[in-house]
Amino acid sequence: MFFTETILTADKLTKTFKLSAKQQRLEKTKNKTITAVDGLSFSVNEGEIFGLLGPNGAGKTTTLRLLATLIRPDSGDAFIKGFSIVKEPEKVRENIGFLTSDLRLEDFFTPNYLYDFFARLHNVPEEISAERKKRLFDTFGIGDFAEVKVGNLSTGMKQKASLAISLVHDPSVIIFDEPTNGLDVITAKVVTDFLKELKRNGKTVIISTHIFSLIEKVCDRVGVIINGRMAVCDTIQNVADGKSLEDSFFDIYSERVGGEV
Amino acid sequence: MKSAVFAVFKKELKRFFSDRRMVITTLLLPGLLIFVMYNFMGNAVTNMIDGGEEKYVINAVNIPKSIKMITEQEQIGFEINETDISELQAVKDSLKDGEECDACVVFPEDFDTAVSRYDSHSGEKAPEIKIYYNSSSAQSAAAYQTLISMLDMYESSMINKFDINTGNEVYDLVDNKDMTGQVFSMLLPMLLMMFLYSSCVSVVVEAIAGEKERGTIATMLVTPAKRSHIAIGKIASLSLIALLSASISTVCTIASLPALMGAESEMISGGVYGIKDYLLTALIILSTVLVMISLILIASAFASSVKEAQTYIIPIMIIVLAAGISGMFGNPPDRSALYLIPLYNSVQCMSGIFSFNINYANIVITVISNTVYTGLGIVILTRLFNSERVMFSK
Incomplete structure (x- = not known):
C-alpha cells in the first residue's frame, strides 16, 4: 500500500465540555468540566480508510464532530484538504460527507425528496445530482422505498437513505461515526462493502467504531483513542504486532489506564 | 448559495402544505371558528337585547x-x-x-x-x-x-313634564365611516395581533424546536449552506404561512364583525376603507409578522423540545397581548419615538389606519424599525445556529 498525500491533519485538538450538577453526580466528580479530546494529533492519507478505535466515552464521536465542524475545538486545529476547521468551516463542509446517528432525516419526507433537498443545499447542479442519485439509489437498493416517508422506513432503510444523502455532493473525505451500529448483518455488509468501494474510487474514509472486526476488514490504519488521547496510530499490522487487534488493544488499554481488563 | 435560502423556503412550505392536518388546524379551522363564534355571540347578544320570543x-x-x-x-x-x-x-x-x-x-x-x-x-x-x-x-x-x-x-x-328623542327622526348623526372606524380601530388591531401570534406559534415552534428535538436540524448544519441562509429561508417561509393563516382569520373577522355588533351591524362595513388603507395595513402586518417570527424562532431555538419551547414563548405572548390591548384605549400617540417599540408600533399604526388618522411618518418608522429588528433577529439566529451549546443541548 502506498499513500502519498496527507488529506487530513489534526493538530493538538482539545475539547472540553461543561458538566451540569446532575452530570457531576452521575460521573462522581467535583470537576466542572470534562476533557473529551485532549491534545489529539493524527493525520490521514488520501485514499485510505482510517479507523478511530476506542471504548465508549473515549472521545471518538467528539473528534469526528470537531472534524465535521459541528462543534469548535477549545484549542488546536485540523485541516481537511488544506482548509481549517476553525477558520474555514464552510469550505471544510463542502469537502466532507458526515454521517452519524445524531443526524437524522425528517420523518415526514421521502428519501427521494430529501436527496434533492440536500443536493440543493450542497449546490449540486441538477443533471449531476440526478445521475448521482440514480447510481447511489441503485447501489443501496433505495429505489423500492424512495417514495416512502422516512418515518415509515426500517432502521436499515433509514441508514441506507442517510448514507446516500451524505454523499450527494460526492465529497472526497467521508466521515462515518459507528457506520454499522444497530444494523442487521445484511445491511452491515452492504455498508462495509460500500466503504471498500469508496476507497476503490479514491475517496478517503474516516470511521469511528469499537468493533474490532470492522477495523480489521476495512481499515488501512487505525488510531486507538483512550481518554481523549491518541494512544497508538499506525497500520493495522503494526498495531496488532503479531497478535489479534483485539488482544493488542487490551494490552494498550491496560498499559494506559492501568490494571487488567 | 442563494439557492440554499430557496431550498429551505421550499422545504418548509412543502412540509406545511403536504400535511393535511396542519393545513386544517392552522389555516382553515381558526377562521371558521372565528366566523361561527362571532355570529353565535352576536345572535346571542341580539336575542338578549330583543328579549326573544320568551313570554x-x-x-x-x-x-x-x-x-x-x-x-x-x-x-x-x-x-x-x-x-x-x-x-x-x-x-x-x-x-x-x-x-x-x-x-x-x-x-x-x-x-x-x-x-x-x-x-x-x-x-x-x-x-x-x-x-x-x-x-x-x-x-x-x-x-x-x-x-x-x-x-x-x-x-x-x-309625572311626565318633558320627553327626549321620542320622534321618528334620526338623532345619532354618526355615519357608516365613523362607526366602522370606531369599532374597527378598537377591536381589529388587538384581534389581528392575536391571530398573527397564534398563526406564528403554530408553525414556528415546530420548525426549530421540533427539528432540534428530532435531530434533523444538525443534518442541515453539516452542509456548506450558510447558517444565515438557513435562518432567512426559515423566516421567509414561516412568515408566508403565518400571513396566510392570519389573512384568513382577518377576512373571517371582518365578515362576522357586523353580526357580532348586532344592532349597529348595518352601520359597520369594511367597504368604507380604500385600497390605500388595506395596502398600508398589509405592509404593517407583514413587518409585524417578520418581527414575531424572529422573536419566536429565537426563543424556540433555545429549547430542546417543542414542549420546552411552548414555555419559553409565554413572555412573548404576554407582550403581544399587552401591545394589542394598548390599541383599545385612546388615540394613537403622535410622538414618533414610540413607534420604535416593536409590536406596540404596529398596533398603534393599525389603530390610526382604521380610525382614518393616518400618520405616514410613523408608519414609515414602524416598517423600517421592524425590518431592522428582523435583520437583528437573523443575525442572532445565525449565531444560535453556530452555537453548539444551543444547537446540541440535551
Whole structure:
C-alpha cells in the first residue's frame, strides 16, 4: 500500500465540555468540566480508510464532530484538504460527507425528496445530482422505498437513505461515526462493502467504531483513542504486532489506564 | 448559495402544505371558528337585547285596568293570569318550586284611585305593589327585572313634564365611516395581533424546536449552506404561512364583525376603507409578522423540545397581548419615538389606519424599525445556529 498525500491533519485538538450538577453526580466528580479530546494529533492519507478505535466515552464521536465542524475545538486545529476547521468551516463542509446517528432525516419526507433537498443545499447542479442519485439509489437498493416517508422506513432503510444523502455532493473525505451500529448483518455488509468501494474510487474514509472486526476488514490504519488521547496510530499490522487487534488493544488499554481488563 | 435560502423556503412550505392536518388546524379551522363564534355571540347578544320570543307567566292579584292595558301590548312579553288573593299562598309555593309561573304581583285594591289620590308631600305611605319571585330561577329573576322596569316607566309617565328623542327622526348623526372606524380601530388591531401570534406559534415552534428535538436540524448544519441562509429561508417561509393563516382569520373577522355588533351591524362595513388603507395595513402586518417570527424562532431555538419551547414563548405572548390591548384605549400617540417599540408600533399604526388618522411618518418608522429588528433577529439566529451549546443541548 502506498499513500502519498496527507488529506487530513489534526493538530493538538482539545475539547472540553461543561458538566451540569446532575452530570457531576452521575460521573462522581467535583470537576466542572470534562476533557473529551485532549491534545489529539493524527493525520490521514488520501485514499485510505482510517479507523478511530476506542471504548465508549473515549472521545471518538467528539473528534469526528470537531472534524465535521459541528462543534469548535477549545484549542488546536485540523485541516481537511488544506482548509481549517476553525477558520474555514464552510469550505471544510463542502469537502466532507458526515454521517452519524445524531443526524437524522425528517420523518415526514421521502428519501427521494430529501436527496434533492440536500443536493440543493450542497449546490449540486441538477443533471449531476440526478445521475448521482440514480447510481447511489441503485447501489443501496433505495429505489423500492424512495417514495416512502422516512418515518415509515426500517432502521436499515433509514441508514441506507442517510448514507446516500451524505454523499450527494460526492465529497472526497467521508466521515462515518459507528457506520454499522444497530444494523442487521445484511445491511452491515452492504455498508462495509460500500466503504471498500469508496476507497476503490479514491475517496478517503474516516470511521469511528469499537468493533474490532470492522477495523480489521476495512481499515488501512487505525488510531486507538483512550481518554481523549491518541494512544497508538499506525497500520493495522503494526498495531496488532503479531497478535489479534483485539488482544493488542487490551494490552494498550491496560498499559494506559492501568490494571487488567 | 442563494439557492440554499430557496431550498429551505421550499422545504418548509412543502412540509406545511403536504400535511393535511396542519393545513386544517392552522389555516382553515381558526377562521371558521372565528366566523361561527362571532355570529353565535352576536345572535346571542341580539336575542338578549330583543328579549326573544320568551313570554313571562305572571300571576296578578287585583290588577288595575291601567296596568292591564300596558301588559296587553305585544312588545311586553307577559302572560297575565288574574289571581284571587285567596290563592296567593298556593301561587307563592309554586314559585318556590319553580313551577307554573315566573312571578306574582299583588296590587292594593283599587290601585288606580289610590295612586291618583296620593300626594307625595303628604308624608303618608304610598300605595305598595308586592312582587314575589324566585331569584334561583333565571326566568323568574328576568321576569322580576322586566316587571320593575315596566312599573318604573309607568310611574315616570304619571309625572311626565318633558320627553327626549321620542320622534321618528334620526338623532345619532354618526355615519357608516365613523362607526366602522370606531369599532374597527378598537377591536381589529388587538384581534389581528392575536391571530398573527397564534398563526406564528403554530408553525414556528415546530420548525426549530421540533427539528432540534428530532435531530434533523444538525443534518442541515453539516452542509456548506450558510447558517444565515438557513435562518432567512426559515423566516421567509414561516412568515408566508403565518400571513396566510392570519389573512384568513382577518377576512373571517371582518365578515362576522357586523353580526357580532348586532344592532349597529348595518352601520359597520369594511367597504368604507380604500385600497390605500388595506395596502398600508398589509405592509404593517407583514413587518409585524417578520418581527414575531424572529422573536419566536429565537426563543424556540433555545429549547430542546417543542414542549420546552411552548414555555419559553409565554413572555412573548404576554407582550403581544399587552401591545394589542394598548390599541383599545385612546388615540394613537403622535410622538414618533414610540413607534420604535416593536409590536406596540404596529398596533398603534393599525389603530390610526382604521380610525382614518393616518400618520405616514410613523408608519414609515414602524416598517423600517421592524425590518431592522428582523435583520437583528437573523443575525442572532445565525449565531444560535453556530452555537453548539444551543444547537446540541440535551
